[in-house]
Amino acid sequence: xxxxxxxxxxxxxxxxxxxxxxxxxxxxxxxxxxxxxxxxxxxxxxxxxxxxxxxxxxxxxxxxxxxxxxxxxxxxxxxxxxxxxxxxxxxxxxxxxxxxxxxxxxxxxxxxxxxxxxxxxxxxxxxxxxxxxxxxxxxxxxxxxxxxxxxxxxxxxxxxxxxxxxxxxxxxxxxxxxxxxxxxxxxxxxxxxxxxxxxxxxxxxxxxxxxxxxxxxxxxxxxxxxxxxxxxxxxxxxxxxxxxxxxxxxxxxxxxxxxxxxxxxxxxxxxxxxxxxxxxxxxxxxxxxxxxxxxxxxxxxxxxxxxxxxxxxxxxxxxxxxxx
Amino acid sequence: xxxxxxxxxxxxxxxxxxxxxxxxxxxxxxxxxxxxxxxxxxxxxxxxxxxxxxxxxxxxxxxxxxxxxxxxxxxxxxxxxxxxxxxxxxxxxxxxxxxxxxxxxxxxxxxxxxxxxxxxxxxxxxxxxxxxxxxxxxxxxxxxxxxxxxxxxxxxxxxxxxxxxxxxxxxxxxxxxxxxxxxxxxxxxxxxxxxxxxxxxxxxxxxxxxxxxxxxxxxxxxxxxxxxxxxxxxxxxxxxxxxxxxxxxxxxxxxxxxxxxxxxxxxxxxxxxxxxxxxxxxxxxxxxxxxxxxxxxxxxxxxxxxxxx
Numbered sequence: 001x002x003x004x005x006x007x008x009x010x011x012x013x014x015x016x017x018x019x020x021x022x023x024x025x026x027x028x029x030x031x032x033x034x035x036x037x038x039x040x041x042x043x044x045x046x047x048x049x050x051x052x053x054x055x056x057x058x059x060x061x062x063x064x065x066x067x068x069x070x071x072x073x074x075x076x077x078x079x080x081x082x083x084x085x086x087x088x089x090x091x092x093x094x095x096x097x098x099x100x101x102x103x104x105x106x107x108x109x110x111x112x113x114x115x116x117x118x119x120x121x122x123x124x125x126x127x128x129x130x131x132x133x134x135x136x137x138x139x140x141x142x143x144x145x146x147x148x149x150x151x152x153x154x155x156x157x158x159x160x161x162x163x164x165x166x167x168x169x170x171x172x173x174x175x176x177x178x179x180x181x182x183x184x185x186x187x188x189x190x191x192x193x194x195x196x197x198x199x200x201x202x203x204x205x206x207x208x209x210x211x212x213x214x215x216x217x218x219x220x221x222x223x224x225x226x227x228x229x230x231x232x233x234x235x236x237x238x239x240x241x242x243x244x245x246x247x248x249x250x251x252x253x254x255x256x257x258x259x260x261x262x263x264x265x266x267x268x269x270x271x272x273x274x275x276x277x278x279x280x281x282x283x284x285x286x287x288x289x290x291x292x293x294x295x296x297x298x299x300x301x302x303x304x305x306x307x308x309x310x311x312x313x314x315x316x317x318x319x320x321x322x323x324x
Numbered sequence: 325x326x327x328x329x330x331x332x333x334x335x336x337x338x339x340x341x342x343x344x345x346x347x348x349x350x351x352x353x354x355x356x357x358x359x360x361x362x363x364x365x366x367x368x369x370x371x372x373x374x375x376x377x378x379x380x381x382x383x384x385x386x387x388x389x390x391x392x393x394x395x396x397x398x399x400x401x402x403x404x405x406x407x408x409x410x411x412x413x414x415x416x417x418x419x420x421x422x423x424x425x426x427x428x429x430x431x432x433x434x435x436x437x438x439x440x441x442x443x444x445x446x447x448x449x450x451x452x453x454x455x456x457x458x459x460x461x462x463x464x465x466x467x468x469x470x471x472x473x474x475x476x477x478x479x480x481x482x483x484x485x486x487x488x489x490x491x492x493x494x495x496x497x498x499x500x501x502x503x504x505x506x507x508x509x510x511x512x513x514x515x516x517x518x519x520x521x522x523x524x525x526x527x528x529x530x531x532x533x534x535x536x537x538x539x540x541x542x543x544x545x546x547x548x549x550x551x552x553x554x555x556x557x558x559x560x561x562x563x564x565x566x567x568x569x570x571x572x573x574x575x576x577x578x579x580x581x582x583x584x585x586x587x588x589x590x591x592x593x594x595x596x597x598x599x600x601x602x603x604x605x606x607x608x609x610x611x612x613x614x615x616x617x618x619x620x621x622x623x624x625x626x627x628x629x630x631x632x633x
Contacts, residue, residue: 045468049475050468070376071377071473071475079472083467083468085466087394097469099384100381100470101377
């Protein structure tokens with residue numbers, strides 16, 4: 001379990017993470033969603049004790065990260081794919097990590113097997129592709145068989161087969177009762193893997209909710225209706241109080257009705273239907289709706305929008321991040 | 325070798341809890357125990373108590389790291405080649421020009437003179453190794469992975485320093501003895517050679533290995549402070565090589581006094597069988613150099629501890 005309370009990080013005048021509080025529970029995949037530059041990586045780095053919070057604190061399994069007895073046995077993390085010395089082989093990279101936490105060296109071969117890097121285990125990692133680097137990072141995360149796993153943009157650079165594999169892996173890890181916290185700026189990716197969502201934009205938490213809830217609340221589904229008798233059917237549906245939008249000549253978007261109701265209505269009046277489909281809103285739409293005004297770097301804009309007004313409360317002195 | 329249970333048996337994380345005798349503060353830092361009332365039922369049952377990663381674990385990890393990058397081997401080899409090679413070269417220079425030297429200068433030639441000059445030219449290479457063990461991690465991003473595995477940063481840096489020191493000490497002693505024997509073989513042509521049994525010679529040769537070790541440690545400190553390979557190497561070069569030469573140009577009594585306290589002049593004093601005019605006593609000089617290295621390492625530790633990785 002990961003618990004962040006009032007977590008804040010300021011870089012110079014820029015407030016990268018602003019009073020962030022959330023809890024990541026075990027047994028499910030929690031997606032950490034936000035546009036680029038929203039503060040996802042900074043938050044993850046603070047969880048791992050790499051960056052010191054300006055204010056607030058975050059614990060893993062109830063402790064500050066630096067107080068974990070053997071961190072790799074409790075938390076596995078994939079940060080940037082290539083946080084690896086390029087001159088060292090994959091095997092030696094994992095070996096030195098294993099040794100630092102007293103993990104038996106047999107485990108190195110096990111995780112190399114799991115991620116499919118056994119064949120290149122003795123090669124220097126500087127020759128690795130982005131996808132291979134990603135797999136090595138995942139191997140390192142799995143090394144200590146930890147109860148908490150964090151992945152920062154794990155599908156980056158993976159081929160379709162790799163993406164499929166990592167999705168399955170995350171679901172499996174969560175099903176085993178582990179805490180899985182995965183960041184992405186890809187909404188569609190989250191829709192497939194995550195059960196729960198923490199949405200961040202410009203350093204603030206915008207939503208902390210169940211995946212379905214999030215979609216239901218932030219985008220509305222509709223039914224697409226196509227019929228040659230649209231001119232008659234349209235008014236009939238409108239008369240029921242449903243909102244009807246014309247899309248093309250022979251098709252309509254109907255809001256507030258279920259497909260079955262529309263089908264029944266058409267049958268009752270002896271009208272032909274050529275198409276009747278419920279359109280689920282994509283997470284993308286929900287996300288765009290939520291973050292539309294807080295996206296850091298809009299395409300086409302030369303300058304990012306001004307940062308939010310600074311917080312009134314004085315930032316805590318640096319160094320208090322160490323306190324449990 | 326397989327390290328099954330090298331963990332020390334101390335209960336994990338006993339340090340900060342003594343100050344808080346009330347249960348509330350303890351509760352967050354210790355896994356709840358069976359048989360006791362669990363005040364936070366939402367926390368999952370604790371898994372088996374993880375043994376704390378011990379300092380021995382971190383040392384072993386650092387040993388694996390330093391031996392599994394090629395730069396370690398190549399810097400040590402080139403450092404050895406330069407120091408031993410220059411020892412032979414300057415020994416040759418001394419023997420071939422000895423007859424033409426004025427008597428006053430002849431008196432300053434001692435068996436370790438060629439070595440002392442060779443060390444001056446080769447020492448920076450051992451500094452490069454000290455720089456690389458940490459800036460190599462900053463340049464590649466490995467530092468983040470490494471600090472995730474060992475977030476207790478002072479322990480991490482200490483382990484790095486200990487392993488670096490041991491590696492350079494062994495290599496440095498080999499280099500120092502080789503330089504001595506090679507240069508004596510050349511010097512013997514003019515009967516200028518000495519033996520390890522002569523007064524101060526063994527101390528000078530062993531001291532040479534210690535000196536290289538301290539140079540690597542000082543360079544490690546510089547690398548931690550600057551975090552960039554090229555900047556750190558240039559700094560080490562300036563502090564050791566250039567500063568020592570600049571000292572020779574300082575005018576007057578005052579200049580000479582300053583010159584002998586400059587890092588490489590102080591440290592290089594250990595390479596002479598006995599103190600010469602214008603140099604510190606051998607152990608005083610090396611001690612002062614150790615102090616410089618310590619100061620740099622302390623500054624490095626303070627920055628390392630407080631900065632974001």
